[in-house]
Amino acid sequence: MINIDQLYFAVAIAEACVALLLLPRIARGPSVSDRIVALNTASTQAALAVLFYAAGADRAIYLDVAIWLVSFSYLGAIVWARFLERGLI
Amino acid sequence: MTKEKHPIVADREPRHRLWLGLVLTLGTAVALGAAYLAAPRENAPLPSAATYALVTALPDWKLLEPVNEVVYGSRGFDTFGETFLLLAAVVSIVVLTRPREPRRGYFGEHTAGEREQQEVDPDERVDEEERATRAADTREQGKISSGPEDPDSAPLGAHGPERAESLTVVTRTAIRVAAPILAVTGCYLVAWGYSPGGGFPGGAVLLGVLLLAYAGFGRRRIARVARPGLLETAEMAGALLIIGTELLGLVLVGSFSGNWLPLAEPGTIRSGGIVQLFSVGELIEVGTGLSIAVLGVLSISRDWAPDEEGQESDEDDGQSPDEGGGER
């Protein structure tokens, strides 16, 4: 029977792989907005990886980092949007 | 990326610089690699400073978090120095980004002295070009009153920059919901000193919340809170709190940054003694310091003074007059 901790680690690895899949879009993205979208998605995947890694490593104290990752990456997108829209931040 | 569209970065990059940089970088890489291969690996035992911190955290300081104990307790003097390094960096940012006129706020102070300048020195006329660029700058800085408060009434999809101060109602609502939660959680990071957290992350979170409010609501709305009179006073108060905490240790206990507060049970808010007090001071210091730094860079005013040929070389401690000035 598969150990549930190993399952959690596997899911964390898979989420990080999805983030790796997004790097070409950050590299290529013809406009700034494309890069922002890819970056936000990558940091959501990073937050999920943190959650599953915390569950696998059995430390609940890692979990807060996921909250910060989700909230600040998306709210960072708002700052980027302001930069795009106004020209001056 | 298309190289021809970015003339400064890609086009005029000389080849020899690339090769020289590559060689120097590879040399550094070899040196660093040799050094890092000799660094202690993951099998090495913990150094004695670390084991001391781990062993003394719970019984001596009643703290469940050794990192906080190291930061504010046993290596408190180190953090004390770091704090004032931060303060020095902030002061240098304030000095480097200061406008010519006396400062009133972080935003729009570049026009503060204009009327006085007109009265005192009416002879100094600005030419037409400078007036036009100044007007454009003023418009960009959001000082005109014709812009709406928010862009919700503007027709959708209009091109060009927004005149409005804040973002749309959707974004503002989301920030109104999220920012208080984040601010409270940032303070919780500091108060809950026996989980990961403390003054440094808490201060960074407060900076993040301030920047969110700035991005969402515009500079006019946060100018009441984010003004130099308040932020710099708070920063100095934080520095005084830290100095006072440390010096009281010297007076009462006999050692600099010694603990002079009673220790509560582990897992409560007073458990660390002066560690928690130092952490609060650090929160104020980091939050306001980083805010001043970011707002200072945000408030750099444009330098619209017209170019005068050779002006720089005259000021330039008598070096030879340059031919490069003509290229501009």
Next chain:
Amino acid sequence: MSTVIVVVVAVLALVGLVFSVSGAVGILRMPDVYCRIQCSSKTITMGALPALVALVVGEGFESAYAARALIVAALLLTVNPAASHALARAAYRAGVPMWDGAVRDDVKAMKAAEAEDADHRHGDRPEDRREGEHDD
């Protein structure tokens, strides 16, 4: 009991991963920004939610993991649409072009109708345009 939980967790995480990968592939392959934004907002949220539910199931509903997972889910559902809205609006205002194959641009059609209606507003149009060039 434990085997059942493991299977449920694996299935939920797999569903989430499938959605995440499809969202990532969509962000890679979609032709323009607006399509990519809708990939990022819908598909990635749909990919995240089953994974979070998997965590809740796996660790029990009353654990710290479940609480944090639910907070993350709530934050995603709150902040992600707002950020997508701000980004799409900013991209449109900054003039990021649509895909050539896009068939419908309501805002452009609306603006064209408006321009036909109100001729007197032509006066301040060129000024707007110039500012747009100056300011990006």
Next chain:
Amino acid sequence: MTEFWIIDYLVLALILGSAVLVIRIPNLPGATMALSAVGTFLSLLFVILGAPDDAHSEVVVGAIALPVLYLAAIAKVRADVLDEGELREEGEQDDEGEASDRR
């Protein structure tokens, strides 16, 4: 233990890839975004290596504080110092013609 090393190397690859992008992307806002990606993945790595305190700080610093500093500096520079070719991306440049057509 092998899972730990797999995820460790994966995140290292993410960090190094983003760092290469910082150097390779010629326009400055794009490079700032890659720098933000470096910060985000660094915080993920800090969690993996067991340093949640550092991860807390690095998330906020990498995701908001540093990008805002760079964006502010870029915005201050570009209006009067740089030509727009430096900061525009090709998509936006193409749009110039299109936008004037739309008028």
Next chain:
Amino acid sequence: MIVANYLASAALFCLGLFALLTRRNMIKMVMGLSLMEGSTYLLFVSLAYRKASTAPVLVGPPHGRTPTQLAHGDVADPVLQNFCLTAIVIGVAVTGVFLAVVRIAQHYRTLDSDEVREMRG
């Protein structure tokens, strides 16, 4: 092997150094400095890691361990993490100081470091 982390840190440092040496855009050079800062964080945290260790936080220990056991057991090095923590915060402020290149750019009307040097004669 943790050596991979050390080597990645060296690679990150060298990438930053490369940007600093070869780029002429001054903001790009500051970005190179930020990369070098990131490499120091990575090095500190990697040096702090010990085999099969968890975070040096005694609250909420893993299954079947008490905080006191954890303090004597396999945890990462808290002192190096402390260094990293302060370095991160100082790094932001120092980046702000570096970004005063905006002042230079405004004065000389260019971001190109070579042109600035030419103008100084």
